[in-house]
Amino acid sequence: MAKKSDDHDEMKQCSGTAGFWEERGVSRRDFLKFCTAMSAALALPVSLAPKIAEALESDSRPSVIWLEFQSCTGDTEALLRAANPTVGEIVLDVLSVDYAETIMAAAGYQAEEAKHKTMKERGGKYIAIVEGSIPTGANGAYCCIGGKSALEIAREVCGGAMATITVGTCASYGGIPAAAPNPTGAMGVKDAVPGATVINLPGCPVNTDNLVATVVHLLTFGKLPAVDGKGRPQFAYGKRIHDNCERRPHFDAGQYVEAWGDQAHRKGHCLYKMGCKGPETFHNCPSQRYNEKTAWPVSAGHGCAGCSEPYFWDSMTPLYKRLPNVPGFGIETTADTIGLGLAAATAAAFGVHGVVSAFRKGDESEGAKEE
Numbered sequence: 001m002a003k004k005s006d007d008h009d010e011m012k013q014c015s016g017t018a019g020f021w022e023e024r025g026v027s028r029r030d031f032l033k034f035c036t037a038m039s040a041a042l043a044l045p046v047s048l049a050p051k052i053a054e055a056l057e058s059d060s061r062p063s064v065i066w067l068e069f070q071s072c073t074g075d076t077e078a079l080l081r082a083a084n085p086t087v088g089e090i091v092l093d094v095l096s097v098d099y100a101e102t103i104m105a106a107a108g109y110q111a112e113e114a115k116h117k118t119m120k121e122r123g124g125k126y127i128a129i130v131e132g133s134i135p136t137g138a139n140g141a142y143c144c145i146g147g148k149s150a151l152e153i154a155r156e157v158c159g160g161a162m163a164t165i166t167v168g169t170c171a172s173y174g175g176i177p178a179a180a181p182n183p184t185g186a187m188g189v190k191d192a193v194p195g196a197t198v199i200n201l202p203g204c205p206v207n208t209d210n211l212v213a214t215v216v217h218l219l220t221f222g223k224l225p226a227v228d229g230k231g232r233p234q235f236a237y238g239k240r241i242h243d244n245c246e247r248r249p250h251f252d253a254g255q256y257v258e259a260w261g262d263q264a265h266r267k268g269h270c271l272y273k274m275g276c277k278g279p280e281t282f283h284n285c286p287s288q289r290y291n292e293k294t295a296w297p298v299s300a301g302h303g304c305a306g307c308s309e310p311y312f313w314d315s316m317t318p319l320y321k322r323l324p325n326v327p328g329f330g331i332e333t334t335a336d337t338i339g340l341g342l343a344a345a346t347a348a349a350f351g352v353h354g355v356v357s358a359f360r361k362g363d364e365s366e367g368a369k370e371e
Contacts, residue, residue: 128161
């Protein structure tokens with residue numbers, strides 16, 4: 001009871017900070033929901049919601065320089081379509097977006113002046129957000145802005161930033177521009193600017209919720225969230241898509257789509273045999289989703305393309321061919337045999353997902369028949 005009381009008091013404290021946002025047309029209820037949602041997204045206790053609220057109402061808005069290089073602008077479009085109620089307003093009010101080519105009113109020399117002013121006055125305190133891969137071939141001639149190559153700009157801006165957040169797979173790992181034979185010498189930010197403090201948010205496009213959560217963590221704790229071995233925040237990329245997929249029960253039951261549009265496809269069965277790369281992909285797509293959290297590729301009937309993994313275009317294609325044996329997973333054999341009579345080793349491999357209990361129930365039923 002004491003714990004519940006403490007949480008209640010802390011939420012009251014959080015609600016007291018919401019007046020700042022009410023003045024901007026954001027209801028107290030939506031503000032509290034946002035703070036709580038951010039604590040959940042970051043895998044933090046709800047008791048830290050007041051700390052998040054305090055960080056968001058701070059008068060010192062960190063400056064942001066948003067760079068765009070070899071990209072389809074999909075990540076900017078994803079940001080502009082952030083649909084979580086009031087999140088768009090909160091992010092735009094909390095951050096001072098001083099430079100972002102696609103959305104800023106200024107152009108040409110005025111735009112470049114705004115960027116250099118932020119770098120000079122806010123050196124070591126601004127956040128750099130990079131969209132698109134960085135070409136290094138032909139001395140950087142494949143992408144130039146304001147008379148400078150993308151490589152020069154990235155080294156200058158990211159090198160002087162408090163932190164650099166890469167949005168999308170192209171900025172994170174080179175993406176499709178870096179696919180073989182990589183004619184432009186494209187690469188991700190960390191490879192291009194080794195000395196920069198970089199956190200990767202891969203995906204095509206980035207999930208805006210993950211970007212917002214990363215920024216909120218930085219504002220709240222003064223540091224970037226914990227990352228995995230590929231520089232991705234663990235809160236968003238710590239679990240495999242296959243393990244959280246809503247079609248997982250069909251996989252365990254041996255119910256697979258065999259052809260696009262067949263009855264299994266209409267019923268929402270597993271897409272593994274149609275090329276789904278969920279077993280080798282780490283991302284929170286099944287839980288965060290897109291389009292106001294209503295859908296993601298698998299729920300729409302298309303397999304995961306593995307786009308949040310490095311060099312996915314080379315390693316995950318052909319997109320409609322199923323994966324070979326996945327080390328430590330045994331998926332290929334399982335896909336052919338599950339539901340038809342599984343070996344004990346296969347049963348053990350999937351026991352953690354409840355398959356063993358299903359086998360035991362089947363054995364019990366057979367035993368009852370014999371009796």
